[in-house]
Amino acid sequence: MAQAWTLKSRPQGTPTLDNFELVGIELPALEPGMVRLANRWLSVDPYMRGRMNDVKSYVPPFAIGEPLQGGAIGEVVESSADGLKAGDLVLHMAGWRDEAVLPASAVQKLPELGVPPEAYLGQMGMPGMTAYFGLLEVASAKEGDVVFVSAAAGAVGSTVVQIAKAKGMKVIGAAGGADKCAWVKGLGADAVIDYKAGPVIKQLMDVAPGGIDVYFDNVGGDHLDAALATAKERARFAICGMIEMYNTGAPTQLRYAARIIGARLRIQGFIVSDYMARAPEFYRDMAGWAQAGKLKREETVLEGLARTPDAFLGLFSGGNTGKMLVRV
Structure with missing residues (x-):
């Protein structure tokens, strides 16, 4: 049976x-x-x-x-x-x-x-597609952008890191613990924040003193606060998931929400199913990067x-x- x-x-x-x-x-x-x-x-x-x-x-x-x-x-x-x-x-x-x-x-x-x-x-399925369309379509990320990625050692975040590098962006990833941070660094991230080692906001300000252009959010909480605090004018946020509140139901703090107005930030939530009809684009580009040795899983x-x-x-x-x- x-x-x-x-x-x-x-x-x-x-x-x-x-x-x-x-x-x-x-x-x-x-x-x-x-x-x-x-x-x-x-x-x-x-x-x-x-x-x-x-x-x-x-x-x-x-x-x-x-x-x-x-x-x-x-x-x-x-x-x-x-x-x-x-x-x-x-x-x-x-x-x-x-x-x-x-x-x-x-x-x-x-x-x-x-x-x-x-x-x-x-990487070649739903998490990879989430990374691809969230970064390139929702956040309109482009060559030269400074991109901050939370949960960068996860299935979605690790793919965001690699797509961003393949597209010529500077990438800052956040992960928990030395081993995961080393792995994210090995994926090509320009800098990695260990959220277990100290406040995310201070570490992000240290590695991105000029601010960030794009934030890809998998976590919410202090990661989102740090992104709001360091965002450049007209930065774009792709909100994929807020895992920090999945089990508690507690809302994120949004201590720096006022910057959404002054910095004219664009914050957009999305669901990967919105883009399923465009899967051929995803498969085409991901296959090309994989064959070129630009993707690790x-x-x-x-x-x-x-x-x-x-x-x-x-x-x-x-x-x-x-x-x-x-x-x-």
């Missing part, structure tokens, strides 16, 4: 293992136009925390007792759909489980970009379906460098 992780109860604050339950699930019969999949790789991502709350948002909340959802790479083991055959690898959203039966319209055959399948859950991999909640919880305790994945 197939197995899937369900939401047993809604978290209050930081989730715990008690909020999840692994259950057996019955799969539907294979109707015409459908495929049966064996999942090989599962993604866990910070946005999933918001779906665990029973609140209205841009996607419906997870239902108690129902299989959780998330990005996954599955291998087709049986197909009644044109264009898909046994052995094909596909990207889909029926994660947090080991098997699935889905309509062919709900899966995407992996593009041939010369990268391993798991890359399509990270790292994954933190936990083994087995049973470790999926552990992988998810690790996102909120700094347990990952690069993309957090589960190999089923």
